[in-house]
Amino acid sequence: MHYATAVDIIAIRFACCDRYYPCHACHEEAEPHPVVLRPRAEWDAPGILCGACGTELSVTAYRASESCPACSADFNPRCRLHWDRYFEQ
Ligand SMILES: [Zn+2]
Ligand SMILES: [Zn+2]
Ligand SMILES: [Zn+2]
Numbered sequence: 001m002h003y004a005t006a007v008d009i010i011a012i013r014f015a016c017c018d019r020y021y022p023c024h025a026c027h028e029e030a031e032p033h034p035v036v037l038r039p040r041a042e043w044d045a046p047g048i049l050c051g052a053c054g055t056e057l058s059v060t061a062y063r064a065s066e067s068c069p070a071c072s073a074d075f076n077p078r079c080r081l082h083w084d085r086y087f088e089q
Pocket of ligand 1: 014018027
């Protein structure tokens with residue numbers, strides 16, 4: 001685990017392999033290919049998994065929330081600093 005504080009509860013579905021990983025470094029260790037950023041056109045599809053309740057959120061819903069809409073678990077606000085590693089800008 002790379003970002004393993006209590007608020008690091010989500011996993012991100014990577015567009016390249018369609019698998020969930022908690023962070024880009026986990027993806028890098030497990031996959032032989034480079035990360036493909038999720039295109040803006042796919043932001044409304046499920047792309048974020050809340051590890052606290054198992055709900056899948058769209059990227060759009062995740063980016064608009066500071067906590068999980070289903071279970072109110074807080075998201076790590078510092079993840080916003082790394083969005084450019086996951087989502088097309
Ligand atoms: Zn991948
Ligand atoms: Zn990681
Ligand atoms: Zn949740």
